[in-house]
Amino acid sequence: MAVQIENLGQLDRKVTLEFARADLAKAREDRLAKLGKTMKAPGFRPGKVPKTMVEKQYGMQVDFELQFDKASELFYELAQKEKIQLAGQPRLDPKSELDADKIVFDAYFEVLPEVKIGDFSTAEVTKYATDISDAEIDRALDVLRKQQVHYHPRGDAGDHGDGGVNTAAQAGDQVVIDFVGKIDGVEFAGGKAENFEYVLGEGRMLPEFEAATLGLKAGDSKTFPLSFPADYHGKDVAGKTADFTITVKSVNWAHMPVIDDAFALSLGVTEGGVAKMRAEVKENLDRETKRRITSLLKGEVMEKLNSICELDVPKSMVAQEQERLAESARQDLIQRGIPNAKDAPIPVEMFAEQAVKRVRLGLILSDLVKQQNLAATADQIKAEIDEQAATYEDPKEVVRWFYSNPNRLKDVENLVLEDNVMKFFTSQAKVIDKVVTFEELSKLN
Missing domain, CATH: 3.30.70.1050 (Trigger factor ribosome-binding domain)
Structure with a gap:
């Protein structure tokens, strides 16, 4: 016919x-x-x-x-x-x-569109670089120390000292309190607790609450007014002023472990002590830096590809991607425990711009991979899996975990494919090398 x-x-x-x-x-x-x-x-x-x-x-x-x-x-x-x-x-x-x-x-x-691949030589991208100094290692170790912080009552002598002669609550101290709040003389839901503990300066409590606690000692009580912000998450009290009475049960100062061989052992460094620990921290920071630099460069390459390549975008593919993004957003709400997330209205229209961009980029990558033979090879996939597995205690088990699931393998394949595209693009485009500090690198988007 x-x-x-x-x-x-x-x-x-x-x-x-x-x-x-x-x-x-x-x-x-x-x-x-x-x-x-x-x-x-x-x-x-x-x-x-x-x-x-x-x-x-x-x-x-x-x-x-x-x-x-x-x-x-x-x-x-x-x-x-x-x-x-x-x-x-x-x-x-x-x-x-x-x-x-x-x-x-x-x-x-x-039908699928014809993709007009632009001239990569006209594009300009930035490749960042940084050195991991002793200062970065010290900052990383300080974070690890804070993760093992423990508290002692102020003024009580012990193996780690007494925290100084001043027993009043200070910024960084942990306080244990009883409190009760009233609005117009009536207690309200959620406004009362016993043996409630928090650390001053971490921002867990409203500023007025923390300010009232500063300077108090164990056994002290204080009554003060507190104005809840209009956008406070508790709708029953939002925009209202309550009178709180707090009673301090204890004031505890923070003790962080000393960086020594015992601290290294607590982190799983069984041999080599502090020197070995610092070497491992540097290795982890180097790995993190490499991934960050690659991620930034890849993101810029993808943006350039989207801007210099021309194609018509299929409406059906955009609609399908909008639905997928909306469902992904719903699953995220469910995993975060948001009430009624399964039935919450999530308009697909809010994902229109993102969907168009993702569909465009997917079609561009597909066409470019075919033109330049940039598909991920089995050896490349294996190398990527081995590199990721090396950061775990049992690399062989991690490798088995990847190869036991086709979807995990597909994710790695897509990652390698994007790396291949990035390398090809940067071989054609103008690459500007820029050295930044580790802190600057962490703040780049």
């Missing part, structure tokens, strides 16, 4: 499909016979319902299903024969009655 594909626009196409209803007669008879075996009707045993009743009950449904299936089959045969690069599923629109001798469908579909 000769068919003509109509061009309806940039990527929109239409084709009319025709076939004889008689071609479906055998399939229709078989489908109705199968349904008749399980159909129930008053006065008849299962499987003994007359054909006329089966026809009346299911005839139109079977016609509808078979005709759509046949139209879909013809469409994909045509797409394969004509080597049509489909951007998504076709929309089948029936143009004839179910009982017509000749069944006619219009199939509307989108």
Whole structure:
């Protein structure tokens, strides 16, 4: 059957499909016979319902299903024969009655666009570099020390000292308090607690609450007004002023471990002491820096690719990506324990710009990979997995974990593919090398 594909626009196409209803007669008879075996009707045993009743009950449904299936089959045969690069599923629109001798469908579909790859030599990207100094290692160790902080009562002598002669609560101290809050003389929900502990200066409590606690000693009590912000998460008290009474149970000063061989051992460094610990910290910082630099460069390369390549974006692919992004956002809300996240309205329209950008970039990468033979090889995938696994205690187990799941392998393959594109792009474009400090690097977007 000769068919003509109509061009309806940039990527929109239409084709009319025709076939004889008689071609479906055998399939229709078989489908109705199968349904008749399980159909129930008053006065008849299962499987003994007359054909006329089966026809009346299911005839139109079977016609509808078979005709759509046949139209879909013809469409994909045509797409394969004509080597049509489909951007998504076709929309089948029936143009004839179910009982017509000749069944006619219009199939509307989108084709993949032609991608015009731009001139990479006109692009300019920045590649950052940094050195890990002793100061960066010291700062990293200080973070590790803070993670092992423990507290002692102020004024009580112990192996780590007494925290000084001043036993009043200071910034950085942990306080344990009882408190009760009242609005217009009435206690409110969530406004009372016993043995409540927090660290002054961490911002966990409202500033007025922390300010009232500073300078108090164990056993002291204080009453003070506190104004809740208008946007406070507790709607019942937002914008209102409460009177709080706090009683300090204890004031504890923070003691951080000394950087010595015992501290190194607590971090799992069984040999080599402080020197080995510092070497391992530097190795981790070097690895983190490398990933950060690669991520920044890759992000800039992808932005440049999106801006210098030209193509029309298939609407069907954008719609599909919007749905995927909305569902991803919903799953994120569910994982964070947001109430009613499963039923929360998430308009797909809010992801329109992001979806267009992602679809564009995906099509550009796909075309570029084919043109320049940049697909990830098995050796590259293995090397990436080995590098990631090396940071764990049991690398072999991590390698098995990656190879045991096709989706994990696909994620690594995509990562390597992007690296290949980045390397190819930077081999053509102008790359500006820029040295920054570790702190500056961490703040770059």
